[in-house]
Amino acid sequence: MKNWSDYPIFIAVAETGSLTAAGRKLKMSQPTVGRRIRALEDHFGTRLLTKENGALVPTTFGYSILDHVKRMQDEAAAIDRSSATLEHSLAGTVRMSATEGIGTSWLPPVMQAFRRSHPDIMIDLGIGFKNFNLAQREADIALRWMGPGDQNSLIGRKVATVTFGLFASKGYLAERGTPKSLEDLKNHDGVLATIMDDKILWIDDGNGNPVHLPDRITMRTNSIWAFDEAMNAGFGIGATVLCSDCVNNDNMVRVLPNVSRREDLYLVAHEDLRRSTRIRAVFDYLVEAFAQDADMFLNGGLSVFDNGNMVCGTDNDPHHVHRLNTKDAAE
Structure with missing residues (x-):
């Protein structure tokens, strides 16, 4: 099918609602996306997209082929995954995804x-x-917060429970005072990070709704790096993990230490790819690595990997188990 490469572009426009957003997602220019969509429409001799409420949406015909195209894309991906399962060597690339911070x-x-x-x-x-x-x-392999996702084809394993607390810089607390209760937070400045569908990183009511937010938010960002720097610079009080590099320094102080929230972290892979030797090796190793650092994620402190004395077990037999050992024990 000579125009197959145009179909992922059509899917991206249908999912994002605009040529610009689709181009950003695909790392293509907006004119190129528009030209490829027009070529696809010329091929079929009819419109695939129309504008509704300022967004591009598929026409009736567009929806009819969108289902077919997505199934074709899924089958192509299945072929790709099948080739990965045939690789029995501990060599090659393993693609991972994770959020900032971890x-x-x-x-x-x-x-x-x-x-x-x-x-x-x-x-x-x-x-x-x-x-x-x-x-x-x-x-x-992906690291995902709160759940592994709802696809039946995914294998997910909870690997850590991570504790979040409230922190501020010494300079900020010297200037504004230290809150003594949750009610005091309203009189302070707040720093917020927005993550995963604009979810606010803050203490919540158990249902994901932030509570006791400060009246004045001095910075809001979707970057954990910028969030950490803002707290260290004295912008206000923010919520972050107890094991964050940001709070493991002499400048940051935990406020209201009895107040916290916890989130579960999952390690996820597609079930087909678990049969790939190198991907299975990375997956199993990470499960054990998280177990080694379980206390750090839950209670804060330093990682066991910070001292540089951890190595993976050796490959002396075909049933290599990816256990972690200290260098001395391995030698």
Whole structure:
């Protein structure tokens, strides 16, 4: 099918509602997206998209072929996954996805311990708050907050329970005072991070709704890096994980230490890819790595990987088990 490459563009426009947003998603220019859509419409001799309430939506005919195209895309991805399951060597690329914070601070030293024993496995790490599509092989393994997702084809395992607390810089507290109760928070400045569908990172009522928000929000950002820097700079009080690099320094103070929230973290892979030797190796290794750092995620402190003395077990037999050992024990 000579115009197959135009179909993913059509799907992207249908899902995002605009040529510009589709181009951003596909890393293509808006004129190129428009030209490819027009070529597809010329091929069929009819319109595939129409404008409603300022957004591009499929026409009746567009919807009829959209279902077919998505099924074709799923089948193509299944073929791609099938080829991965035939790879029995501990070599090649493993694509992972994770959010800022755990993906930028915790994962690199953890995977370095794995790399020492598996130098031929290359980690391709995607960072962001979107859920990478595992069925479409946007990633082989994903770290997801709160749940593994609702696809039947996914295998998810809860690997950590992570505790969040309220923190502020010493400079901010010296200037504004330390809150003594939840009610005091309304008289303070707040720093908010927005994650995953604009979910606010703050203490909540148990149903995901933020409670006791400060009356004045001095910064709101979708970047954990910017959020950490804002708290350290004295913008106000923010909620972050107890094990964050941001709070493990002399400048940050936990306020209302009896107030916290907890979120579960899941390791997820497509069931087909669990049969790939190298992907299974990374998955199993990460399960054990999270177990090693369970106390850090729950209660704060430093990772066991921070001292650089952790390595993955050796490959002395075909039934290699990816246990973590200290260097001394391994030698």
